[in-house]
Structure formats: structure tokens, C-alpha cells
Amino acid sequence: MPRDYLWMYPTLLMAVVFLVLSVCLHYWVPPGRRLFSAAGVCLTVMAAGALVVDYAVQLTVLQAGLRTGETEDLSVLSQYNPHGxxxxxxxxxxxTLNLAFVFLGIALATRGSKLARATAWVFVAGGALTLLLLVVFAGIYGTGLDYRFEVMSLLVTWLVLITVGVLLSVTFARAGLTHDAHLTREKVSHGDTAD
Structure with missing residues (x-):
């Protein structure tokens, strides 16, 4: 049974790390786009809050209750209950997290580099796809939504986060190299070559 809960630890970490990243992106976008990034940060806070509470209940309440045989009234909390x-x-x-992706993508759309614009596109496309899936699945299945949206949203969300993580790592690394080169040129032009 504990193995059934192992995947929740990296997912908890993802929620917290993405919250930090969204705040960093808010300060990285041009000032004129910060309304969109602020909306993205607020939505990320709500999403991270829901996910952290959800996984914390599974790890600290449900798992402990199952191990000790205290199972009364736990079925509504269980990850195995499709209507729980x-x-x-x-x-x-x-x-909510994917709606945050859309706002963060819109905020990043005006950044100058191709990688930053590609990141914006991945955010908006992934977020919009997930929200579209929710509408379509809810329309088709209604109250029988069960695990359908959950599984698809996990898949799209992780694909977006992995792709965006790579794109932003390269973007920030290049920006750092450019900034370091600029500082070096500035030192040389002022005759200050000592570190």
C-alpha cells in the first residue's frame, strides 16, 4: 500500500516549486505584462493550496488510517473513490493550475527571445488544452467524470512542466551568459580587470 502513495511526494514538491517559479516569472516579465503574471501567480497559489491539502490528507490521514485499520468514513477521502x-x-x-499556465503564457508572450516565446506558447497551449478537456469530458460524462479528467490533466500538466522547465533553463542560462559577458565588457572598458 505505501507504494500507492509514493507518486504524491514529487507531486507535492512540483506544486511548491512551480509556485516559486511563477513568482520568479512575475518579476521577469515586462512591467506592462505583470497584470497577467500576477493573475497567474494568484491562480498558482490557489492550485498549489488545493493540491497540497489533497495530497497531505492522503499521506497523513488516509494512509495512516488504512495502516491502523481505522477505515470508518475514509472512503470519501480515498484516491480510489472516483466520486470522492x-x-x-x-x-x-x-x-486552476492550467488556467495559471494560460495567464503566465500570455505574460511571457512579449519577451524578446524565441525560447521565451516558445515557453509562452507551451504554457498557453497546454493550459487551454487541459481546460478544453475538462469542458468536453464534463459535457460527455457529466457526473460520471470519474478519473477521466484527472488522468488527462496530470498527463498534460507534467508534459507542460517538463517542457517549460527545459525551455526556461536554457533561456535563463543564456541570459546569465549574456549578462556575464556584458559585465566583463563593462569592466574591461573601465580598465577594471581584477575580480
């Missing part, structure tokens, strides 16, 4: 609180909170968390 776990799936509901995940659906809310991932829908």
Missing part, C-alpha cells in the same frame, strides 16, 4: 474528495480536489487543483 481526492479526485474532486485534484480536478480543481489541476484546472
Amino acid at each position: 474528495m481526492f479526485i474532486g480536489l485534484e480536478n480543481v487543483g489541476y484546472a
Whole structure:
């Protein structure tokens, strides 16, 4: 049974790390685009809150209750209940996180580099796709949504985060190299070559 919960640890970490990244992106975008990035940060806070509570309940309440045989009234909390609180909170968390992706992507759309614009496109496309899936699945399945949206939203969200992570790493590394080269040229032009 503990193996069924192992995947929640990196997912908890992802929620917190992405929250920090969204704040960093807010300060990185041009001032005229910060309304969009601020909306993205606010939505990320709500999404991270829902996901952290959801996974923390699974790890600290449900898992402990199952191990000690205290199972009364736990079924509504279980990740195995397709109509339970776990799936509901995940659906809310991932829908909100993907809406944050859209706002962050819009905020990044005006950054100068091709990589930053590609990052913006991945954010907007991934976020919009996930939200579209929610609307389509809810329309088709109604109250029988079960695990369908949860599984697809997890898939798209992780693909977006992996892709964006790579793109932003390269973008920031190049920006750092450019900044270091600029500082070196500035030192040389002022005759200050000592570090």
C-alpha cells in the first residue's frame, strides 16, 4: 500500500516549486505584462493550496488510517473513490493550475527571445488544452467524470512542466551568459580587470 502513495511526494514538491517559479516569472516579465503574471501567480497559489491539502490528507490521514485499520468514513477521502474528495480536489487543483499556465503564457508572450516565446506558447497551449478537456469530458460524462479528467490533466500538466522547465533553463542560462559577458565588457572598458 505505501507504494500507492509514493507518486504524491514529487507531486507535492512540483506544486511548491512551480509556485516559486511563477513568482520568479512575475518579476521577469515586462512591467506592462505583470497584470497577467500576477493573475497567474494568484491562480498558482490557489492550485498549489488545493493540491497540497489533497495530497497531505492522503499521506497523513488516509494512509495512516488504512495502516491502523481505522477505515470508518475514509472512503470519501480515498484516491480510489472516483466520486470522492481526492479526485474532486485534484480536478480543481489541476484546472486552476492550467488556467495559471494560460495567464503566465500570455505574460511571457512579449519577451524578446524565441525560447521565451516558445515557453509562452507551451504554457498557453497546454493550459487551454487541459481546460478544453475538462469542458468536453464534463459535457460527455457529466457526473460520471470519474478519473477521466484527472488522468488527462496530470498527463498534460507534467508534459507542460517538463517542457517549460527545459525551455526556461536554457533561456535563463543564456541570459546569465549574456549578462556575464556584458559585465566583463563593462569592466574591461573601465580598465577594471581584477575580480
